[in-house]
Amino acid sequence: MAIINAKRVTVIGLCEDRPEVVKSLQSLGAVQIEANTFSDVDVVETTEGVTQTEQRLADIKFALTLLKPYDESKKPFLEAKPAIDQKGLEAFKELERKQMIAVDSLKELSEELNWARASISRAKNLILQVEPYRNFDDTFSALGTHIYTSATVGVMPIENKDALIQLMEENDGLASYEILEEMQDTFIVFVLTHNDITHEIKTTLKTLGFSEAKYEQFTDSPEGIIDAHVKEIAALSEKKAEIKMQIAAFVGQIPDMERLEDYYNAMLQRERAALSFGYTKNAFVLEGWTDEHSQEAVQKAVAEVSETAIVQFRDPIEGESYPTIIENPKLARPFEAITEMYDTPSAGGIDPNLLMAPFYFIVFGMMVSDAGYGLVLALACTFILWKTKPAGMFGKILGVVAFGGVSTLIWGALFGGWFGVSVENLPKALQFLTHLKWFNPMEEPLTMLALCLGIGTFQVLFGLGVAAGINIKRHKPFAALFDQVSWMLVIIGLLAMLPGGIIGKIGGYTALAGAGLVLLFAGREKKSIIGKLMGGLSALYGATGYLSDILSYSRIFGMGLATGVIALVFNTIAGMLFGKWFMIPFAVVILVVGHVFNIGINTLGAYVHSCRLQYIEYYGKFFEGGGKTFRPLRTDIKHYRFEK
Numbered sequence: 001m002a003i004i005n006a007k008r009v010t011v012i013g014l015c016e017d018r019p020e021v022v023k024s025l026q027s028l029g030a031v032q033i034e035a036n037t038f039s040d041v042d043v044v045e046t047t048e049g050v051t052q053t054e055q056r057l058a059d060i061k062f063a064l065t066l067l068k069p070y071d072e073s074k075k076p077f078l079e080a081k082p083a084i085d086q087k088g089l090e091a092f093k094e095l096e097r098k099q100m101i102a103v104d105s106l107k108e109l110s111e112e113l114n115w116a117r118a119s120i121s122r123a124k125n126l127i128l129q130v131e132p133y134r135n136f137d138d139t140f141s142a143l144g145t146h147i148y149t150s151a152t153v154g155v156m157p158i159e160n161k162d163a164l165i166q167l168m169e170e171n172d173g174l175a176s177y178e179i180l181e182e183m184q185d186t187f188i189v190f191v192l193t194h195n196d197i198t199h200e201i202k203t204t205l206k207t208l209g210f211s212e213a214k215y216e217q218f219t220d221s222p223e224g225i226i227d228a229h230v231k232e233i234a235a236l237s238e239k240k241a242e243i244k245m246q247i248a249a250f251v252g253q254i255p256d257m258e259r260l261e262d263y264y265n266a267m268l269q270r271e272r273a274a275l276s277f278g279y280t281k282n283a284f285v286l287e288g289w290t291d292e293h294s295q296e297a298v299q300k301a302v303a304e305v306s307e308t309a310i311v312q313f314r315d316p317i318e319g320e321s322y323p324t325i326i327e328n329p330k331l332a333r334p335f336e337a338i339t340e341m342y343d344t345p346s347a348g349g350i351d352p353n354l355l356m357a358p359f360y361f362i363v364f365g366m367m368v369s370d371a372g373y374g375l376v377l378a379l380a381c382t383f384i385l386w387k388t389k390p391a392g393m394f395g396k397i398l399g400v401v402a403f404g405g406v407s408t409l410i411w412g413a414l415f416g417g418w419f420g421v422s423v424e425n426l427p428k429a430l431q432f433l434t435h436l437k438w439f440n441p442m443e444e445p446l447t448m449l450a451l452c453l454g455i456g457t458f459q460v461l462f463g464l465g466v467a468a469g470i471n472i473k474r475h476k477p478f479a480a481l482f483d484q485v486s487w488m489l490v491i492i493g494l495l496a497m498l499p500g501g502i503i504g505k506i507g508g509y510t511a512l513a514g515a516g517l518v519l520l521f522a523g524r525e526k527k528s529i530i531g532k533l534m535g536g537l538s539a540l541y542g543a544t545g546y547l548s549d550i551l552s553y554s555r556i557f558g559m560g561l562a563t564g565v566i567a568l569v570f571n572t573i574a575g576m577l578f579g580k581w582f583m584i585p586f587a588v589v590i591l592v593v594g595h596v597f598n599i600g601i602n603t604l605g606a607y608v609h610s611c612r613l614q615y616i617e618y619y620g621k622f623f624e625g626g627g628k629t630f631r632p633l634r635t636d637i638k639h640y641r642f643e644k
Contacts, residue, residue, distance in 0.1 A: 365407025420567025
C-alpha cells in the first residue's frame with residue numbers, strides 16, 4: 001500500500017558543522033527530528049539563540065502589522081507565492097541590519113502614537129467630565145470651604161428640584177443656589193452656604209441624591225479647562241497625523257520585511273529542532289525518522305556540508321513508536337486531506353486513501369449531480385490551483401473539490417441536468433448532449449435510490465474485503481473467514497434472493513451459510529460452548545448495523561434531488577421575470593446569485609456527507625488509526641513558496 005517503511009536515522013557530527021547540517025536537512029524536508037535518547041550525552045545546547053530569534057521575529061511581525069493599514073498597494077486576488085530556494089532564502093540575511101533599524105524606529109513611532117492617542121482620550125474624558133459645569137462662570141479653585149462660607153457644585157435628580165428649592169427657602173439668608181443647567185433626568189446646581197449650616201445642608205442634599213463634583217484636580221474655570229483641552233487635542237491630533245506620516249514612509253520596506261520574516265521563520269524552525277539534539281563539548285547527536293526511499297538523499301545532504309559527520313540508519317525496534325510515512329500517486333494525493341481530518345493510519349496498517357478516492361469521487365458527483373455545476377467547480381478549482389499553487393490542507397481540499405467537479409460533470413451529463421435545465425430543453429446546438437443521458441433522477445427517483453443503495457452495498461462489501469485481505473496478510477485466515485467473509489456471504493446472499501427463482505434459492509443458501517459461520521464462530525474467543533453461541537447470536541444482531549450502513553447511502557439520493565429542485569426553483573422564478581423587458585436585469589441577478597448559492601451550499605454538503613460515508617460506513621470496516629503523523633523538518637515560510 002502507500003505506507004512506506006520508516007528508518008531510524010542518527011547523525012553524529014562536530015558542533016561547528018551543526019548549523020549547516022540542520023539547514024541542509026531542512027532544505028531536504030525528509031527527516032523528522034526527535035528528542036535525543038543517548039543517556040551519556042548530557043550537555044544541552046542553550047536556548048538563548050531561540051529566544052533571540054523569537055524576539056526578532058515578533059518585532060518584524062509587529063512592524064508588518066503596524067504598516068498594514070498604511071499599505072494602499074493593490075495585490076492580485078489570485079496570485080501564486082513567488083518560488084525561492086535555500087540559496088535565495090539565505091540571501092535575505094543581508095536585509096537584517098537595515099530592516100531591524102527600521103523596525104526599531106517603527107516601535108518608537110508606535111509608542112509615540114499610542115502616547116498621543118492616550119493623551120487625546122484623556123483630554124476628551126476631562127472635557128466630558130467638566131462639560132456639564134460649563135455654565136459655572138467662576139474657577140473651581142473658588143469652591144470649597146472658606147472663612148465664613150462653603151461653596152459646592154454637583155448633580156441632582158430632576159425629581160428632587162422642588163425639594164431643593166424648599167430647602168433653600170427654609171434657610172433663606174444662610175444658603176443660596178443657582179441652577180446652571182437642566183437635563184432630562186438631572187440638573188446641575190451651585191450651592192453656597194454659611195459654615196454654621198454647611199454640614200446640615202450637605203447631609204440633607206445627600207438624601208436628595210446630590211452628587212458633588214470632583215473638582216480637586218481643577219483650578220481654572222470649566223470654560224477655561226475645556227478650551228485648554230480642546231487646544232491640546234488639536235495639537236495632539238496634528239502630532240498624531242505627523243507620526244502616521246512618518247510610519248507610512250516605511251511602507252515601501254514591507255516587501256523586505258516580509259522577506260526577513262521568512263528568513264527568521266526558517267531559522268527559528270532550525271533552532272527549535274536543534275534543541276532536541278544531544279550535545280557534548282565538541283559534538284552533537286541528531287536522531288529522527290525518515291523513509292526508506294530517502295536514505296541516500298539524507299546521506300548526501302549531510303555529506304555536502306560536513307566531511308566528518310556520520311549518518312546511520314536502522315529499522316524500527318519491536319515496540320518502538322515511529323511515524324506513519326505515506327506516499328501516494330499524484331492523483332490520489334489530494335484525497336489525503338479526507339483521511340487527515342479523520343485520523344492518521346497506524347504505521348503497521350494500510351493507507352486507505354487510494355482505496356477511498358474512487359468511492360469519494362463517485363459519491364461527491366452524485367450528490368451535486370448537475371453537469372453545469374460540475375463544469376464550474378472543475379474549471380474554477382483547477383484555475384485557482386494553477387494560479388496560486390496552494391500547499392498544505394487547503395491545496396488538497398481544492399484538489400478534492402476539483403476532482404469532485406469532474407465527477408459532477410460526468411454524473412450530471414448522465415442524469416441530463418445542466419444548471420437545473422433538462423438536456424432536452426437546451427438549445428439545438430447542445431442537443432448532442434442528449435446522447436449522454438442515462439436517466440433523470442427527478443423523473444425516476446426509485447431508479448436513483450436503487451443506484452445509491454447499490455453503490456453503498458458494493459462499498460460496504462469492498463471494505464469487508466479489504467479487512468479480510470489485511471487479516472490474510474497477517475496470517476489470520478480464520479479471522480478473515482469468520483469476521484469478514486461470513487458477512488459478505490450474508491449480504492451477497494440476501495441480495496441474490498431479490499430476483500427469486502434459482503438464483504434466489506442459491507442466494508438463500510449463501511446467506512444461511514454466512515449466518516451459520518457468524519453464529520458458530522463469531523464468539524470463538526469465549527471459553528464455554530454457551531458463551532460461544534451467545535457471542536454468535538449477539539454478532540448476528542450486527543446485521544442491523546450493516547443494513548443501516550447501506551441505507552445511509554440514501555443520503556446521496558436526497559442530496560442529488562435537493563440540488564436539482566433548488567436549481568429548478570431559481571430557474572422558474574427567473575423565467576417568470578423574463579416576460580417583461582425591464583425585469584430582465586433582476587432575472588439575471590436571481591439566476592447568477594441563485595446558482596452560485598446552490599453550487600456553494602451543495603458543494604459543502606457533498607463534501608461533508610461524502611466524508612461521513614467514508615468515515616463511518618467504510619473506514620469502520622478496516623481502518624486502523626492512532627498513528628503518528630510524519631512531520632519532517634521543512635522550510636515552512638509565509639510569503640514565498642519554498643522549492644528545493
